[in-house]
Amino acid sequence: MKYYIVFLLLLGRGNVIAQTFDKTQVVDSLAASLVKNYVYLDTAVQMGNYIRQRLKDGAYNQAGNPNAFAQLLTADLRHIYNDAHLAINYNPPVAVAPSPQNNRAIAAQENFGFRKLEILGGNIGYLAFDRFPGLNDDSKKTVDAAFTFLKNVNALIIDLRSNGGGSPDMDSYISGLHPSRGHAIIRLI
Numbered sequence: 001m002k003y004y005i006v007f008l009l010l011l012g013r014g015n016v017i018a019q020t021f022d023k024t025q026v027v028d029s030l031a032a033s034l035v036k037n038y039v040y041l042d043t044a045v046q047m048g049n050y051i052r053q054r055l056k057d058g059a060y061n062q063a064g065n066p067n068a069f070a071q072l073l074t075a076d077l078r079h080i081y082n083d084a085h086l087a088i089n090y091n092p093p094v095a096v097a098p099s100p101q102n103n104r105a106i107a108a109q110e111n112f113g114f115r116k117l118e119i120l121g122g123n124i125g126y127l128a129f130d131r132f133p134g135l136n137d138d139s140k141k142t143v144d145a146a147f148t149f150l151k152n153v154n155a156l157i158i159d160l161r162s163n164g165g166g167s168p169d170m171d172s173y174i175s176g177l178h179p180s181r182g183h184a185i186i187r188l189i
Contacts, residue, residue, distance in 0.1 A: 134170065
């Protein structure tokens with residue numbers, strides 16, 4: 001059985017691999033990507049060996065759908081190293097349209113991950129976003145607009161509890177946006 005799988009490997013490089021694979025191809029590609037991109041090479045090798053062995057042992061036969069398969073892979077990777085920023089997700093819209101132009105359009109349609117922006121009581125700003133999108137002119141405009149809206153708050157809460165990571169360039173860009181009045185910044189992670 002073939003699945004559309006999107007690997008969201010939050011490895012400091014924002015790599016996203018979206019292709020159609022059967023389970024063996026998914027495991028092999030994931031193991032290779034980990035070795036190429038994961039911050040700890042020895043851990044990446046252990047993770048790859050573990051999921052290959054689990055595949056050989058039939059552990060993924062019970063996965064009746066792509067979501068279940070992705071969840072099993074995530075659990076197995078975290079069994080080796082409990083990295084909460086590493087996850088495998090099934091995401092058919094991205095997998096069906098992997099071209100950069102389509103991904104950019106999808107990201108824009110999803111407001112580049114920005115989910116909530118408001119000013120709470122006491123003039124405290126609140127910003128929640130679920131990923132660090134790729135850095136481009138459109139995503140920068142969205143980030144700049146959000147921070148412009150919050151420029152006069154007394155303190156700022158940046159809620160990253162549902163953030164899955166993403167582009168390190170965008171992370172650096174957002175981190176470089178300091179409130180103009182020396183606000184207290186609280187990051188919820």
